[in-house]
Amino acid sequence: MKKSVEELKFPLKGKYLAMLAPSFVVDFPYPKIISQLKNIGFGKIVELTFGAKMINREYHKQLKNSKKLIISSVCPGIVETIKAKYPQYRKNLILVDSPMSATAKICKKTYPSYKIIFISPCNFKKVEALNSPDIDYVICYNELSEIIKKNKFGRIKKDSFDKFYNDYTKIYPLSGGLYKTSHLKNILKQNEAKVIDGISEVEKFLKKPDKKIRFLDVTFCKGGCIGGPSINSKASLTEKKKKVLQYAHFAEKECIPKQEIGLVKRAKNISFKSLYPNK
Ligand code: SF4
Numbered sequence: 352m353k354k355s356v357e358e359l360k361f362p363l364k365g366k367y368l369a370m371l372a373p374s375f376v377v378d379f380p381y382p383k384i385i386s387q388l389k390n391i392g393f394g395k396i397v398e399l400t401f402g403a404k405m406i407n408r409e410y411h412k413q414l415k416n417s418k419k420l421i422i423s424s425v426c427p428g429i430v431e432t433i434k435a436k437y438p439q440y441r442k443n444l445i446l447v448d449s450p451m452s453a454t455a456k457i458c459k460k461t462y463p464s465y466k467i468i469f470i471s472p473c474n475f476k477k478v479e480a481l482n483s484p485d486i487d488y489v490i491c492y493n494e495l496s497e498i499i500k501k502n503k504f505g506r507i508k509k510d511s512f513d514k515f516y517n518d519y520t521k522i523y524p525l526s527g528g529l530y531k532t533s534h535l536k537n538i539l540k541q542n543e544a545k546v547i548d549g550i551s552e553v554e555k556f557l558k559k560p561d562k563k564i565r566f567l568d569v570t571f572c573k574g575g576c577i578g579g580p581s582i583n584s585k586a587s588l589t590e591k592k593k594k595v596l597q598y599a600h601f602a603e604k605e606c607i608p609k610q611e612i613g614l615v616k617r618a619k620n621i622s623f624k625s626l627y628p629n630k
Contacts, residue, residue, distance in 0.1 A: 355488075356488055356489070356490050356494060359468075359488065361391045361392060361498055361501070361502045362390070362391050362392035362502060363391065363393065364392065365466070366394050366462075366464050366465045366466065367392060367393050367394060367395075367465060367466050367467075367468055368395040368397060368458055368462055368465040368467050368468065368513075369388050369397070369468050369469075369470055370397050370398075370399060370451065370454050370455065370458065370468070370469045370470065371384070371396065371397070371398050371470050372399050372450070372469075372470065372471060372472060372523075372524060372576060373398060373400060373520070373521045373522075373523055373524050373595065373599075374472045374524035374575075374576040374577050374579065374582070375470065375492070376595060376597075376598040377524075377577050377582055377586070377591045377595070378492045378496065378582055378583050378584050379492075379495075381598060382510055382511060385510040385511065385512065386510045389510060390502070391498060391499065391502050393468075394465065395458075395462055395465060395513045395514075396510075396512055396513055397454060397458055397512060397513055397514060398512050398515070398517075398521075399450040399451060399453075399454045399520075399523070400450075400515070400516065400517035400518070400520040400523070401454065401457065401515035401516065401520075401618075402448070402450040402451070402452075402453035402454030402455075402456075402515075403450040403454075403517070403520035403523045403529075404517045404519075404520050404532075405453050405457070405615070405618050405623055406425070406447050406449070406453050406623055407520070407529070407532055407533035407534070408533075408615075409445075409623050410423070410445065410447060410529070410535070411533055411534060413445060413447065414535060414538055414539065414566055415538045418565070419565075420443045420564060420565060420567065421443060421445050421565065421566050421567070422440060422443045422444050422445065422567045422569060423445060423529055423566075423567065423568045423569055424444045424445050424446070424447065424449065424625070424627070424628045425449040425450065425529060425570075426449075426475070426569065426570045426572075426576075427449070427476060427478050427479035427627075428473065428475045428550065428571025429550075429553065429569050429570065429571050430444060430479070430627065430628050431475065431478060432550060432553075432554075433557075433628075434628075436554075437557050440557060441628065441629065443567075444629075446624055446625050446628060446629065447623055447624065447625055448623045448624070448627075449625075450520075450523060451469050451471075451476060451479065451480070451483070451486070452479070452483040452486070452625060452627070453623050454515070455469070455483055455485035455486045456485055456621050456623070457515060457617070457618050457621060458485070458515075460621060461514065461515075461617075466487040466488070467485055467486050467487050467488075468486075468487060468488045468489070468490055469486055469488070469489045469490070470489075470490050470491075471490065471491050471492070471581065472491070472492055472524070472576045472579025472580075472581055473491065473571075473572070473580050473581050474491060474580065474581060475571065476489050476491075477489045477491075479627060482625075482626070482627040483627070491581035492579070492581050492582050492583055493582075493583055496583050513611070514611050514617075515612075515617065516611050516612050517612070518602040518603050518605075519532055519599075520532050521595065521598060521599040521602055522595060522596070522599050523575075523576075524575050524576035524595055525574070525575045525576075525577060525592055525595055525596075526546060526548035526570055526573075526574055526575035527546035527548075527568060527575070528575060529568050530544055530546050530566070530568040539565060542563055542564075543563060543564060543565040544564065544565065544566045544567075544568065545561070545564045545566070545567055546568045546569075547567065547568075547570075548569070548570045548572065548573055548574055548575055548578070549570075549571075549573040550571045550572075553569045553571070573588065574588035574591065574592065577591040577592060577595060578591075
């Protein structure tokens with residue numbers, strides 16, 4: 352059983368690492384959020400973008416060698432819905448980690464003495480984390496806002512992420528982000544892949560599938576993770592999307608030290624296979 356967030360006392364004492372999903376920009380300012388997290392006791396701050404890059408490689412490998420329908424399993428809302436209502440599709444869920452679980456594996460290997468906390472746009476990630484032994488706690492965006500409000504101390508200074516930086520996967524929280532960044536166009540014809548956001552639309556497809564489709568990139572929330580239920584912002588999906596894209600463009604121009612870039616060799620010998628969709 353994962354520990355409850357209520358057990359955490361802020362400012363944190365000990366070694367804690369925060370993993371941020373790139374949808375954070377919808378609710379929290381960058382780079383100020385990094386200083387804010389450091390002020391409440393996090394020693395390391397890592398974004399999920401490198402984990403996303405590593406799982407893209409797994410998707411590419413599996414899709415290249417498969418003819419059956421493959422359904423993305425990055426969204427636990429989708430995984431849980433299929434398990435509960437459409438068990439006939441369980442065999443189609445790809446057995447690959449989500450960016451959260453993949454990044455946690457990389458962080459645990461690199462910073463073994465740190466407890467890992469995922470900062471999440473939804474509560475579904477708490478369910479997935481029960482199956483990810485490397486994650487110690489999940490804090491949702493609305494919970495983090497409250498924690499930051501209650502713990503206003505320290506000097507906010509400019510700061511940057513610790514290690515594992517990747518820029519092009521910053522669009523992952525947008526619907527179709529996985530499909531767009533995993534270079535699948537080389538191995539799938541245009542009419543063999545389908546991106547669907549919003550659970551009602553996904554269910555429509557599952558009830559009446561198009562047999563041509565070999566890959567389904569699906570998210571429970573409308574718009575992808577920027578539509579997550581634990582996001583505070585009441586902005587429209589268009590405005591939220593704009594923020595993510597602005598952040599991605601900004602990141603392309605950032606001068607990131609070489610040693611902090613997420614290179615494949617830094618995840619050497621880590622398996623990104625996941626049993627979660629089958630549990
Ligand atoms: S699409 Fe929604 S339910 Fe799925 S992981 Fe993202 S925020 Fe969570």
